[in-house]
Amino acid sequence: MTPSVKRAIQDIRQNRFLNAVTIITIALSILIVSAFALFFINTNDLMNAWKRGIRIMAYLKPETPQAEIPELKKKIQNMYGVSEARFISKEDALNGLKTHMKRQSSLLDNLRENPLPDTFEILMIASSQSWERVEMLAADIEKLSQVAEVEYGQRWLERFTNIFNLFRLAGYALGALFFMAAIFFVANTIRLVLYSRREEVEIMRLVGAADSFIKMPFYIEGLIQGALGGIIGLAALFVIFLFVSSNVPQDFSTGFFHIRFLPLPVFVAVIFSSMFVGWLGCYLSLKQYLKS
Amino acid sequence: MIDSEDKSAIIRLFHVYRNYGVKHALIDITLDIFNNEFLFISGPSGAGKTTLLKLLYLAEPVSDGQILVDGLNLSRIPRKNIPFLRRKFGIVFQDYKLILTKTVYENVALVLEAAGEKRRLIHKKVKSVLRTVGMEQRLNSLPPSLSGGEQQRVAIARAVIGDPNIILADEPTGSLDVDAADLVMDLLKKFHTRGATVVIATHDKALIHKTGGRVVHLNEGRLQVTPEI
Numbered sequence: 001m002t003p004s005v006k007r008a009i010q011d012i013r014q015n016r017f018l019n020a021v022t023i024i025t026i027a028l029s030i031l032i033v034s035a036f037a038l039f040f041i042n043t044n045d046l047m048n049a050w051k052r053g054i055r056i057m058a059y060l061k062p063e064t065p066q067a068e069i070p071e072l073k074k075k076i077q078n079m080y081g082v083s084e085a086r087f088i089s090k091e092d093a094l095n096g097l098k099t100h101m102k103r104q105s106s107l108l109d110n111l112r113e114n115p116l117p118d119t120f121e122i123l124m125i126a127s128s129q130s131w132e133r134v135e136m137l138a139a140d141i142e143k144l145s146q147v148a149e150v151e152y153g154q155r156w157l158e159r160f161t162n163i164f165n166l167f168r169l170a171g172y173a174l175g176a177l178f179f180m181a182a183i184f185f186v187a188n189t190i191r192l193v194l195y196s197r198r199e200e201v202e203i204m205r206l207v208g209a210a211d212s213f214i215k216m217p218f219y220i221e222g223l224i225q226g227a228l229g230g231i232i233g234l235a236a237l238f239v240i241f242l243f244v245s246s247n248v249p250q251d252f253s254t255g256f257f258h259i260r261f262l263p264l265p266v267f268v269a270v271i272f273s274s275m276f277v278g279w280l281g282c283y284l285s286l287k288q289y290l291k292s
Numbered sequence: 293m294i295d296s297e298d299k300s301a302i303i304r305l306f307h308v309y310r311n312y313g314v315k316h317a318l319i320d321i322t323l324d325i326f327n328n329e330f331l332f333i334s335g336p337s338g339a340g341k342t343t344l345l346k347l348l349y350l351a352e353p354v355s356d357g358q359i360l361v362d363g364l365n366l367s368r369i370p371r372k373n374i375p376f377l378r379r380k381f382g383i384v385f386q387d388y389k390l391i392l393t394k395t396v397y398e399n400v401a402l403v404l405e406a407a408g409e410k411r412r413l414i415h416k417k418v419k420s421v422l423r424t425v426g427m428e429q430r431l432n433s434l435p436p437s438l439s440g441g442e443q444q445r446v447a448i449a450r451a452v453i454g455d456p457n458i459i460l461a462d463e464p465t466g467s468l469d470v471d472a473a474d475l476v477m478d479l480l481k482k483f484h485t486r487g488a489t490v491v492i493a494t495h496d497k498a499l500i501h502k503t504g505g506r507v508v509h510l511n512e513g514r515l516q517v518t519p520e521i
């Protein structure tokens with residue numbers, strides 16, 4: 001196999017410009033596709049972190065007597081999946097609101113009556129934080145006679161999930177487009193190299209070289225183009241990643257959630273698919289060429 | 293070669309035609325070429341000598357008729373087996389067909405690489421065969437930097453390196469002076485005595501006279517068998 005590798009490297013050196021353009025095209029495709037992947041992975045992490053922080057707020061009916069509160073608290077705490085139920089009286093809630101609003105808190109002073117309800121803040125145990133669980137639990141809590149309304153930030157998270165999925169779809173489409181472009185570029189490069197080497201190929205055939213022997217260096221060339229393109233693309237992504245992550249506001253990335261680079265399996269998969277692009281581009285142009 | 297009979301034909305042509313459009317390059321050629329024969333195909337320019345050789349290694353198909361090489365019917369050889377047919381031949385092309393971007397060494401080594409030989413063996417054989425043709429000093433030269441005669445010698449080295457059964461040489465002394473031509477003919481004779489069948493296409497009557505062997509004469513695509521010289 002060594003002569004094939006040698007010939008492939010010779011080819012790349014002799015057609016430096018063509019190969020550079022091809023490798024850059026592959027690198028750009030890989031950069032864009034893996035940037036999307038990186039974005040999805042981190043957004044997914046972020047959404048999971050948010051979900052982990054989900055709490056269900058149960059607003060009690062105003063006529064609920066104070067005496068029933070401890071009983072209710074026990075009931076809620078015994079529900080499946082609940083880790084903690086914290087009672088917030090309407091007075092506490094109002095005070096909280098006042099400290100939160102600071103300067104405008106005088107507006108609240110004029111209230112004749114506290115408009116806020118008593119509330120239970122319910123945290124869930126980590127293992128039962130699928131959406132269905134949250135929904136089921138919320139429904140159960142809502143069925144309690146003292147509970148007027150349940151809220152769990154469902155709507156905006158759901159909407160966000162939808163947007164996220166739409167984004168992901170766009171990412172797939174764009175990725176497919178770029179991969180097609182990369183395949184096209186590789187195929188074209190190999191076609192041009194083949195064309196510039198047609199006499200050599202003809203001579204090789206005349207002295208008894210099989211098609212597989214003639215093809216091998218081109219495949220190796222395609223694989224090298226793919227691997228180099230993949231590595232360069234990922235390296236560029238990493239540089240961009242370092243830049244972006246050092247500029248992300250601290251409070252955004254602390255807590256449950258840390259921005260991270262592509263995990264190793266994805267990294268490896270990207271390199272392999274990049275090499276596949278090189279191989280496929282090669283396959284397409286060789287198939288066409290050696291038929292003649 | 294399993295066949296030990298001296299006069300067995302290794303190449304047989306039956307009523308072979310080759311047309312290029314309306315032009316008839318070869319017309320009704322029937323010819324046996326025998327095992328370990330030293331055969332000249334003579335004829336003026338345009339007679340069809342190169343065309344005849346091309347049909348043997350399937351560079352081109354016959355328009356009509358049949359050719360057997362080593363018992364194989366060429367019209368029945370599947371595409372993927374053509375390389376194996378070609379490895380039976382060592383071919384010195386009229387225009388050398390050296391790869392201009394590869395060194396002398398690489399050009400000659402190519403035959404063995406394509407046949408899947410080991411690197412060490414290739415190295416040994418290439419050096420030895422280049423020594424035989426007197427080109428061992430030019431291993432790393434590119435063909436364009438060689439004289440016509442030197443290129444021809446490299447072409448001969450490439451033709452014989454695979455120990456072929458049959459050597460086809462198309463004007464192998466075409467661009468050589470008398471001394472260099474003698475050297476090349478001596479070389480081909482040497483491979484002949486080692487058991488190869490040698491077929492030489494040439495229009496050089498003096499060369500044929502000097503060398504000796506069976507001669508078949510081509511004229512305007514037709515074969516005229518002449519007695520041995």
Ligand SMILES: Nc1ncnc2c1ncn2[C@@H]1O[C@H](COP(=O)(O)OP(=O)(O)OP(=O)(O)O)[C@@H](O)[C@H]1O
Binds near residue numbers: 316
């Ligand atoms: N590919 C081709 N297309 C059309 N005509 C061809 C082709 N190849 C050969 N011919 C014609 O066939 C005839 C025989 O050509 P060929 O090359 O076999 O001659 P030759 O005997 O080898 O001549 P020379 O001694 O000049 O090499 C010529 O008239 C040539 O013009």
Ligand SMILES: [Mg+2]
Binds near residue numbers: 343386
């Ligand atoms: Mg000729």
